[in-house]
Amino acid sequence: MSYLKPKFRHPNLPTNALGYTVADYEGSISTLCAGCGHDSISSAIINACFQSSLEPHKIAKLSGIGCSSKMPTYFLGKSHGFNSVHGRMPSVATGASLANRGLTYIGISGDGDTASIGMGQFVHLIRRNVNMTYIVANNGCYGLTKGQDSATADLGSVSKYGAVNPFDGIDLASLAMLQGAGFVGRSFSGDKEQLEPLIRAAMSHQGFAFIDVVSPCVTFNNHQGSTKSYAETRENLDAMPLDFVPMREEITTQYDPGTTQGVTLHDGSVIHLHKASHEYRTNDRTAALNAVQMATQEGRILTGLLFLDPNSQNLNQNLNIASKPLNELGKNELCPGSRVLNSINEGLR
Amino acid sequence: MDPTDTADPEYFHKVVDCQFACPAHTPVPHYIRLIAQQKYTDAYLVNWESNVFPGVLGRTCDRPCEPACRRGRVEEEPVAICRLKRVAADFKDDVAEQLPKAGKANGKKIALIGGGPASLTVARDLAPLGYALHLYDAEAKAGGFMRSQIPAFRLPETVLDEEVGYVMDMGVTAHFNTYVDSLADILAKDYDAIFVGSGAPRGRDLPSLPGRQEADANIHIGIDWLSSVAFNHVDKIGKKVIVLGGGNTAMDCCRTSRRLGGDEVKVIVRSPYADMKASPWEKEDAIHEGIPIIDNHVPMEFVVEDGKLVAMLFDQVEAVYHEDGRRELKSTGEEPIRVDCDDVLIAIGQENAFPWIETDIGIDFSRWGLPILDPESLQSTLPRVFFGGDAAFGPENIITAVAHGHRAAVSIDLFCRGEDLSQRPAPFVNLMSQKMGIHEWSYDSETTDDARKIVPLVDLKEALNDRVLEVELGFDPQTAFVEAERCLNCDAQTVFEAGNCIECDACADICPTSCINFTQNGPEDELRSRLAVPAENLDQDIYVSQTLQTGRVLVKDEDMCLHCGLCAERCPTAAWDMQMFFYNVAKASPNLVRAT
Ligand SMILES: Cc1cc2nc3c(=O)[nH]c(=O)nc-3n(C[C@H](O)[C@H](O)[C@H](O)COP(=O)(O)OP(=O)(O)OC[C@H]3O[C@@H](n4cnc5c(N)ncnc54)[C@H](O)[C@@H]3O)c2cc1C
Ligand SMILES: Cc1ncc(C[n+]2csc(CCOP(=O)(O)OP(=O)(O)O)c2C)c(N)n1
Ligand code: SF4
Numbered sequence: 001m002s003y004l005k006p007k008f009r010h011p012n013l014p015t016n017a018l019g020y021t022v023a024d025y026e027g028s029i030s031t032l033c034a035g036c037g038h039d040s041i042s043s044a045i046i047n048a049c050f051q052s053s054l055e056p057h058k059i060a061k062l063s064g065i066g067c068s069s070k071m072p073t074y075f076l077g078k079s080h081g082f083n084s085v086h087g088r089m090p091s092v093a094t095g096a097s098l099a100n101r102g103l104t105y106i107g108i109s110g111d112g113d114t115a116s117i118g119m120g121q122f123v124h125l126i127r128r129n130v131n132m133t134y135i136v137a138n139n140g141c142y143g144l145t146k147g148q149d150s151a152t153a154d155l156g157s158v159s160k161y162g163a164v165n166p167f168d169g170i171d172l173a174s175l176a177m178l179q180g181a182g183f184v185g186r187s188f189s190g191d192k193e194q195l196e197p198l199i200r201a202a203m204s205h206q207g208f209a210f211i212d213v214v215s216p217c218v219t220f221n222n223h224q225g226s227t228k229s230y231a232e233t234r235e236n237l238d239a240m241p242l243d244f245v246p247m248r249e250e251i252t253t254q255y256d257p258g259t260t261q262g263v264t265l266h267d268g269s270v271i272h273l274h275k276a277s278h279e280y281r282t283n284d285r286t287a288a289l290n291a292v293q294m295a296t297q298e299g300r301i302l303t304g305l306l307f308l309d310p311n312s313q314n315l316n317q318n319l320n321i322a323s324k325p326l327n328e329l330g331k332n333e334l335c336p337g338s339r340v341l342n343s344i345n346e347g348l349r
Numbered sequence: 350m351d352p353t354d355t356a357d358p359e360y361f362h363k364v365v366d367c368q369f370a371c372p373a374h375t376p377v378p379h380y381i382r383l384i385a386q387q388k389y390t391d392a393y394l395v396n397w398e399s400n401v402f403p404g405v406l407g408r409t410c411d412r413p414c415e416p417a418c419r420r421g422r423v424e425e426e427p428v429a430i431c432r433l434k435r436v437a438a439d440f441k442d443d444v445a446e447q448l449p450k451a452g453k454a455n456g457k458k459i460a461l462i463g464g465g466p467a468s469l470t471v472a473r474d475l476a477p478l479g480y481a482l483h484l485y486d487a488e489a490k491a492g493g494f495m496r497s498q499i500p501a502f503r504l505p506e507t508v509l510d511e512e513v514g515y516v517m518d519m520g521v522t523a524h525f526n527t528y529v530d531s532l533a534d535i536l537a538k539d540y541d542a543i544f545v546g547s548g549a550p551r552g553r554d555l556p557s558l559p560g561r562q563e564a565d566a567n568i569h570i571g572i573d574w575l576s577s578v579a580f581n582h583v584d585k586i587g588k589k590v591i592v593l594g595g596g597n598t599a600m601d602c603c604r605t606s607r608r609l610g611g612d613e614v615k616v617i618v619r620s621p622y623a624d625m626k627a628s629p630w631e632k633e634d635a636i637h638e639g640i641p642i643i644d645n646h647v648p649m650e651f652v653v654e655d656g657k658l659v660a661m662l663f664d665q666v667e668a669v670y671h672e673d674g675r676r677e678l679k680s681t682g683e684e685p686i687r688v689d690c691d692d693v694l695i696a697i698g699q700e701n702a703f704p705w706i707e708t709d710i711g712i713d714f715s716r717w718g719l720p721i722l723d724p725e726s727l728q729s730t731l732p733r734v735f736f737g738g739d740a741a742f743g744p745e746n747i748i749t750a751v752a753h754g755h756r757a758a759v760s761i762d763l764f765c766r767g768e769d770l771s772q773r774p775a776p777f778v779n780l781m782s783q784k785m786g787i788h789e790w791s792y793d794s795e796t797t798d799d800a801r802k803i804v805p806l807v808d809l810k811e812a813l814n815d816r817v818l819e820v821e822l823g824f825d826p827q828t829a830f831v832e833a834e835r836c837l838n839c840d841a842q843t844v845f846e847a848g849n850c851i852e853c854d855a856c857a858d859i860c861p862t863s864c865i866n867f868t869q870n871g872p873e874d875e876l877r878s879r880l881a882v883p884a885e886n887l888d889q890d891i892y893v894s895q896t897l898q899t900g901r902v903l904v905k906d907e908d909m910c911l912h913c914g915l916c917a918e919r920c921p922t923a924a925w926d927m928q929m930f931f932y933n934v935a936k937a938s939p940n941l942v943r944a945t
């Protein structure tokens with residue numbers, strides 16, 4: 001078993017606007033099971049940050065507990081990171097984003113970490129519209145603790161030990177839409193062509209962006225009868241492809257008229273949604289909820305950008321938090337002195 | 350593209366860049382691993398089977414393998430393949446007992462004309478089969494140019510004697526001090542086949558340069574002069590020496606001159622420095638010994654005063670490269686440059702010469718004076734006569750002569766047994782999984798970061814005082830280990846089984862050098878351009894799998910693969926496996942040495 005990745009990289013690796021190669025966004029070698037979907041998501045995040053030319057030291061990775069929550073070790077080795085308690089990443093993320101709104105926050109969680117123990121925190125994170133990208137690596141089980149059914153396991157899905165799941169699974173994407181999330185997507189770890197632009201768009205969105213990623217657990221949930229195996233997911237996948245063009249890039253690709261719709265984000269970036277024949281409207285919450293529901297009933301896994309409100313007000317805007325990160329404020333700003341205190345007190349009389 | 354046929358042994362052979370580039374296809378990574386394991390004797394025997402002169406080649410080989418080495422593509426310097434070969438020779442035990450002996454006489458008799466590496470290889474390959482081998486050479490010992498040309502400070506005589514001895518001791522009948530002046534005479538004897546390994550013995554001259562005749566006493570043809578030095582007929586030269594030419598012979602002439610009293614030795618060459626034929630390391634060695642290399646100077650005249658050579662005149666030129674690849678040396682029009690000298694060595698190339706082969710005995714020659722041969726069997730237009738080494742296609746090097754020797758021996762054996770020469774025996778190949786456990790390989794898959802190790806040298810002053818003192822000291826075992834570990838094990842092949850692949854992307858994600866792609870198939874040019882990092886090195890193949898479940902194919906660019914095994918480690922279904930590929934060129938005698 002190799003614990004180190006060789007130092008050598010392809011000498012012709014492309015560089016991004018910052019002069020970095022994709023290798024500058026890598027982390028330690030993964031200790032997850034060989035073939036785990038989570039590793040593909042790590043790789044998609046690495047590529048997304050590289051392509052969007054984000055500065056690694058201006059990214060913070062946050063996670064809870066689970067195989068999925070171990071992922072941040074395996075990408076962005078030069079970024080900030082916080083591995084929190086099981087299901088408690090949302091409160092850490094909320095605090096961090098209030099304290100320093102200058103960073104890009106990437107939360108990584110699992111279906112157990114989010115839909116079971118962390119459900120309470122998760123819902124409030126949405127409600128408060130914390131400015132972050134929240135990715136659930138959804139494998140329908142507790143991978144780290146040997147594959148027990150999780151709350152997202154589909155009704156009727158058979159566990160590795162042969163038990164049929166008697167409960168309806170929680171659909172986190174629908175829940176996020178219902179709860180008012182401004183950006184909701186779904187994807188599949190094996191579909192990087194869709195996942196990478198989706199992550200880039202989510203990181204550009206100025207508010208809470210949620211992506212539910214079906215991410216097969218090869219060890220405990222990749223057998224016949226599982227609804228979240230590689231084969232079953234591919235079989236039922238109904239993918240809506242998309243492209244992402246960040247604001248500083250010129251739009252060069254020509255699309256056939258009528259096949260694409262463009263959605264502009266608050267920072268000027270554009271998401272191009274293909275297969276407009278679906279007549280899918282990303283800005284209509286009710287229609288989106290309907291479409292997801294329809295797909296589920298028909299046994300399809302609808303993936304892509306499900307819902308987007310580019311103009312939602314995030315927590316920092318709502319609370320009118322200082323525009324500078326707290327660690328950049330000087331003594332005079334943090335401790336303005338008795339004159340200001342007196343004037344505040346005056347105001348309260 | 351069609352799926353790659355890895356059942357064709359040439360596909361994986363090409364992946365082992367060094368072995369593929371070696372004219373004798375020495376299993377390089379295999380012997381490098383043996384060196385890392387301190388199995389020097391085994392490493393030596395693997396070499397000896399392939400190239401007959403490991404100790405000689407470990408010091409003198411032209412090293413076509415090293416520019417090909419993959420390590421040179423992923424970092425600055427290739428593995429020191431050549432000097433590791435010397436390590437095997439330096440630290441081996443006595444191997445005499447493990448070498449094959451002459452076989453039981455089979456009643457066939459072969460004449461070998463010339464005792465260089467080509468003839469000696471033919472002898473080595475045929476002796477175990479029971480052929481009677483008669484070797485003719487004009488000199489007193491076998492070895493050819495390895496003895497007469499390569500200076501002892503690069504190749505000690507003891508090393509040469511040992512390895513020539515291993516061959517001669519296999520019952521070869523020597524006719525030394527015998528210049529063959531008529532092939533017809535040899536044909537008249539009852540030889541079943543004749544191998545001509547007489548080399549390219551004529552050094553080029555500058556016969557019409559003004560002053561050539563008058564200054565003749567101080568003008569020497571490089572290769573004639575080197576052999577006179579080697580055989581102790583010459584032991585000094587003037588203080589100021591000009592060496593004309595830019596090849597390896599020029600480098601040996603100038604370095605030898607420095608040891609025979611030449612204080613001011615200069616190499617003067619027509620072409621720009623970068624275009625010189627000499628290997629980069631030979632140029633470095635000369636410069637290290639205080640010899641300036643003056644380029645872009647075309648000889649104009651030998652200046653003779655009072656009947657004696659005193660200087661040479663040169664025209665300064667500039668190289669102009671035309672679009673059709675032609676190079677023109679254009680005079681700058683400046684005054685000729687005068688360089689004073691006591692002696693001049695002309696080392697501007699060699700030619701083939703066969704004054705001893707009669708024109709009417711059925712051996713046809715081309716316009717350039719080279720024999721017309723079947724390129725594979727090396728058979729001449731007179732079926733009984735075969736050629737190899739420098740005599741076959743012009744001056745090359747030792748390892749090419751050895752490779753020819755193997756081929757000629759196979760041909761001669763087929764010929765003597767009355768078989769079809771075009772039915773060549775297939776190479777011996779083997780492909781074996783290296784899986785030891787879930788993520789465990791039986792080869793050392795980890796890649797190290799060490800830079801290439803430099804071979805230590807003897808003190809320069811000492812070296813220049815002693816013509817036969819070997820300059821290079823060779824690696825010690827510790828350094829050899831570090832250098833051996835730099836080898837990427839390119840023979841540990843990534844073998845893909847499309848039916849097992851669930852397209853989880855794990856291999857593509859982990860691959861450090863971005864070799865692996867899952868994508869739609871297409872025509873090769875277009876497919877190459879679409880990979881994660883476009884596959885622009887057309888010398889390297891791309892592997893294309895059978896169509897996968899999603900309708901895509903797996904495409905692997907062989908160019909930058911580190912053979913680190915991570916793809917196979919990260920594969921959940923063992924669709925990838927690391928398998929050791931062994932490839933060995935067929936020799937006339939199979940099983941020459943105990944397999945390791
Ligand atoms: C100065 C110099 C340095 C070199 N250095 C290197 C080096 O470092 N590494 C390398 O790989 N290569 C080197 N070479 C090239 C290498 O020596 C030759 O390519 C190689 O030796 C050719 O082998 P061969 O078997 O064809 O013949 P040769 O080695 O040339 O041997 C031919 C033999 O045939 C004999 N002979 C010829 N005609 C007759 C005849 N009619 N009757 C009897 N005997 C005859 C000659 O006496 C000679 O012994 C060098 C060459 C020169 C000139
Ligand atoms: C407070 C607490 N309760 C329970 C656990 C045990 N535990 C560890 S990981 C895990 C579930 C992880 O599931 P998920 O988030 O889906 O991650 P996966 O391993 O499937 O990627 C549980 C219950 C724990 N570590 N801490
Ligand atoms: S147990 Fe499952 S989720 Fe955890 S690393 Fe292994 S495959 Fe991935």
Ligand code: SF4
Pocket residue numbers: 365366367368377378417418419420427428430835836837838839840
């Ligand atoms: S790395 Fe080793 S096996 Fe690969 S080409 Fe170089 S010497 Fe040969």
Ligand code: SF4
Pocket residue numbers: 843859860861862863864865905909910911912913914915916917
């Ligand atoms: S062995 Fe596999 S992982 Fe390693 S460089 Fe080659 S293709 Fe990539």
Ligand SMILES: [Mg+2]
Pocket residue numbers: 066068110111112137138139140141142143150
């Ligand atoms: Mg899970």
